[in-house]
Amino acid sequence: MLDLKNLTIEKAREGMTKGEFTSADLVSAYLKNINKKNKESNSFLEVFPDILEQAKRADEMIQKGEGKELTGIPFAVKDNILIKGKIASAASKILENYVATYDAFVIKKLKESGAVFVGRTNMDEFAMGSSTQTSAFGVARNPIDPTRVPGGSSGGSAAAVASDMALVALGTETCGSVRQPASFCGLVGLKPTYGAVSRSGIIAMGNSLDQVSPLGKNVRDVEIIFNAIRGKDVMDATSLDSSLATEGVGGGNTIGIPWHLFESGVDAEVMENFNASVEKLKKAGYKIVDIDLPYSKYSLAVYYIIMPAEVSTNLSRFDGMRYGLSKEGENVSDVYKKTRSAGFGEETRRRIILGTFVLSHGYYDAYYNKAWRVRNAITLEFKNIFKQVDFVLTPTTPTPAFKIGEKMDDPVAMYLCDIFSAPANIAGIPALALPSGLTKGGLPLSIQFIVDHFKENNLFQIGKKFEEML
Template sequence: MDNRDLTQLSIIEASQGLRAGDFSARQLTEACLGNINQKDQELGSFLSVFKDEALDQAQLIDRSLSSRKELPPLAGIPIAIKDNILIHGHRCSSASNILKKYSAAYDATVIQKLRQQGAIFIGKTNLDEFAMGSSTENSAFQVTHNPHDLERVPGGSSGGSAAAVAAGEALAALGSDTGGSIRQPAAFCGLVGLKPTYGAVSRYGLMAFASSFDQIGPLTKTSQDSRLVFRSIRGQDPMDLTSREGYFNKKTEISKLRVGVPEQCFGEGISSEMVKWTEKTIDYLKDQGARIVSLDLSGLDYSLPVYYVVATAEASANLARYDGLRYGEAETAKSLQETYARTRSQGFGMEVKRRIMLGSYTLSAGHYDAYYQQAQKARKVIEAEFQKALVEVDLILTPTTPGLPFKIGDRIDNPVEMYLSDLLTVSANLTGLPAVSIPVGREGKLPVGMQLIGPSFSEDFLLQIGSHLEWLS
């Protein structure tokens, strides 16, 4: 057997090792399970672990490998799945008490696709309840810790997925991103996190939070791995009518790139560390011959308010389905109204209640024009502004987060401060554009992520550029 720590391999390295016979899929899976066993009590990345099923699956892959069958690149690769994505026959809780015993009756499309590839599902990861949060502290079941500093948050809402990959408990993970929920935890945990173009990946089988923003995407160690997982899960799906195919061709030489940097990256709310790393990244790109263009994207100042109006409005409608009648936890009372109210009051946590209330408020008569309608109009203006900018430049560069990973407990009682974590990521969800967070370096022991935003369906292009920026120094 190979002497390397198998859990530190990228998917591409592991895939090569499996084919070369350096180690088996069972050994690779056991190595990840070993890390879960050793570290997860402290980290809290997983809500459930599929030990026996994963080992059985690995054995099947090993048999195919020994018979020299041609296998897809993800065959035998242990992957963790955020617990708001359905896997048939397994609990899917969205980290909410209201679904704590809910078992999925079908596979999400992304799960079907990964199954066809022979990927090994190692377990379901923790998240902020219904993906509402930026720290994974809003889970009804446990807090996840950042593997780089256990006193700090791993980011959120896909914090369990990010911590699992960073700690070698899985080689890759799927997350979902509504306002930054893949990119921000990727940045906090030193990973590559991709939010694909809206519609590039089917949402069928993803528990809906804000349907016009939600996208599933990968968290991986490298840009090349991200590309591999993204290629396996993307594509039009008859079960999600907003899914679509798209094409994009662009030159990838850095020397010919025009990189737009919004002025806001150096402005209010951005920490000095992030300004420093933005400048470092810019210097590297300049050294490579890229042209840096300063962008005045005034819409960026309004992205977060627009996001919190529209996303909570959509959430208040999407979460109306959790009523205790057809599935999930039920607090049955004499009347229907009482059953609804008791089930929902006991089933939902505080952040979910806060967002349902806010969303209903901004949609209600008397406030609709001032909030919801105004936000929808502003969303159109921001979309147009980004489209225009992406004619002038090939991609937009920003830090992924306004600051470094914060301490557990620091922001949980201050919703606005917590929401500000999404300051730089929500625009990609408002506009539907693809965006990726790339780990560029460390500040002490804490990783720093930079975000690249590109035109629709430019994921391969962004990841190609991203691969040059990984761990710059």
């Protein structure tokens, strides 16, 4: 009997190399859990019919001695990442039957390494949401408490890993969409440096913000996935060569805490746990200093201008002509309107219209241009703070997982879930969310470390140390 709960990528690979079990055995064990749990949790929108064949191919690679680090490892993949020949719907009615015509760069890399794709996971429609409740295919549930949300937008990916329906997962982040569900489900989530991982083959939401982001049960798994998927891709001009990453671990032991960012609006148990985590880090020899990030408090406001502007532009491609849903109309304009009205859900429409507004004549300067200038100030502020400290530490989210149905009629209350996520996305820097304990009611809590561009290795180092302090 496989101990899925404590399984890691390295343990799984070792077991397969030694012949203790095969990838097919592993996949069958996860399938058993999927059959038992997915109906309620709605983590997977589709379990791929060819997973056992994929696993057998991986087993052959291993038998021939051609096994790599991720050969035979079962991945859950967010529904906005293209896998050639499989549906990629971004959990939207408008792409319900869209079959991907090529592999995303990250999928190509994982295929080369022999990874197994278990299925595509539920998410907020077009990754717009913080709870997986805007999915056109029903809400996903938090495996720790099914009356609560798993977070979002990569909620299905997080729920799948947390309930042992896959070993690890890929999600995407535009503003906290992996760190926040990692926090709600007790997992580790990494938002890489903007440009570290190619966005080719990812259904775009906000191009200046989007990053593919790995999810796992521990730091080492996330590190292995990140190293496997990062690197320069000619199909994404913003992607950068891996050699830009600081190869050795530069370490450093100074942690800056911007206390002023969470003076209010943070749940008491989250604060209590955060303070306890800071004490643990102090005891382990880290130097803790107070820092001031005066512009970062505007990150979420900046985000809710820049992101909808990019959304309204990006989603104009869904016109009922080239792919996806198409509704009959009297003329071209009528086809556009009927298709888009039938295909987009409420939150997606809200963001398209908001984006249309902030980009419109007369408002462009006050909103979009000003937001970019504040964004520059935030980027600069982090660049300067990293001359003084090695890490910035905050809680990952202001509250633990909330109840299904909550915040759905108040968009701003929902957006505030990502208040601590926003600075890293806005500044393009990497951040790692880590489990830091439980509430009295047993819900996962999380802290996040933020570092300067390309210092992911430092995140992994401190993350592993923090895991030992728990």
